[in-house]
Amino acid sequence: MKEPPSYQQAFMHSIEMTVLRIREEFPKLLDEDVAYAFEQLTNYYQLLGKGKEAEEPLSTSERRQALIDEILNIIEEREELEADAPFINNPRVKPNGNPIPSLPIFYASCLKTLSKSVRFWSKEGGKTGYLNYISQFL
Numbered sequence: 001m002k003e004p005p006s007y008q009q010a011f012m013h014s015i016e017m018t019v020l021r022i023r024e025e026f027p028k029l030l031d032e033d034v035a036y037a038f039e040q041l042t043n044y045y046q047l048l049g050k051g052k053e054a055e056e057p058l059s060t061s062e063r064r065q066a067l068i069d070e071i072l073n074i075i076e077e078r079e080e081l082e083a084d085a086p087f088i089n090n091p092r093v094k095p096n097g098n099p100i101p102s103l104p105i106f107y108a109s110c111l112k113t114l115s116k117s118v119r120f121w122s123k124e125g126g127k128t129g130y131l132n133y134i135s136q137f138l
Contacts, residue, residue, distance in 0.1 A: 001120045008110045016134045026063035031122040031130045037067040042111040049104035
């Protein structure tokens, strides 16, 4: 698994730290719960990035909902700090040859990268492969 681009790393680090905090609260959290949250949030931010209205993702699973809520909270905090604003419409940051047009598109892209990581590490290490992998570094 290759390292994500440097402009995504701070965002991803804050998301992965959030995942590990939720794991402390919900020790039975599995990679599939994380994958579900990342997928739902990716879809949510893709819709927002297209200028469409979208409902925040929901889950009937308490641990999945807690994860979704906390990720949304950390993203809101990052928005208030304008932590990711420097990467929007920046001519020096051009994934696929084009600048990133908006924060929702940036978030969706990062979450999609995180989803790939979950899939990869789950295949490598089983039901908690991703969680075990990130806990080594954070």
